[in-house]
Amino acid sequence: MTTTKSLFSAEGLDDRSLEFLIAALEKNNLPGFDYFEFKRAVHNLLLMELDETIAFKSAFTTAATLGVTKEKLIETAGYYRNLVSKEKEHFDNALENQNVVKVTGKQADIKRLRDQIERHKAEIVRLQDEMADYLNQINLAETSVKAETEKLEKAKSAFERTHQAVLLQMDKDVENLHKYL
DSSP: OOOHHHHHOOTTOOHHHHHHHHHHHHHTOOSSSSHHHHHHHHHHHHHTTOOHHHHHHHHHHHHHHTTOOHHHHHHHHHHHHHHHHHHHHHHHHHHHHHIIIIIIHHHHHHHHHHHHHHHHHHHHHHHHHHHHHHHHHHHHHHHHHHHHHHHHHHHHHHHHHHHHHHHHHHHHHHHHHHHHO
16 A cells, blocks of 8 residues: 555655655645645556556546546645645744754853853952962961061060079179178
């Protein structure tokens, strides 16, 4: 049995797309014998290995007995051609919608994420600069603390030496007071 799909199939066609178009043709098949049935008749004759010219003439002879004219076949072929063209328009619109959802939307997400990464990089640089400034302040403060500690230790040491010397002097004076007076 000849399927509608086999009427239009050719090597390299996408099965899913062909099935979609065939479904539209079958759904909108005009009543009576027209291009669609003529195409099926020619196809069946070609399967019997008849010459293409003979297949067309034989199918037309049968169609003519049903009152079908060449003009009617050409007219209905145009109808099916327009139908297939409208399906392409619907496909193109659906494809564009999918492109917006699945591609353009994702591209916007990618751009947003890349922009966010750049903002984070800038923030990292700012934080690194801030940390470097803090480290510099720490180094300055540590140097100052060290210098102040040394200064205070020196002052403490000098005071203690002086204090001891004064106490020693006083003790010596008291001793001399006992000794000389």
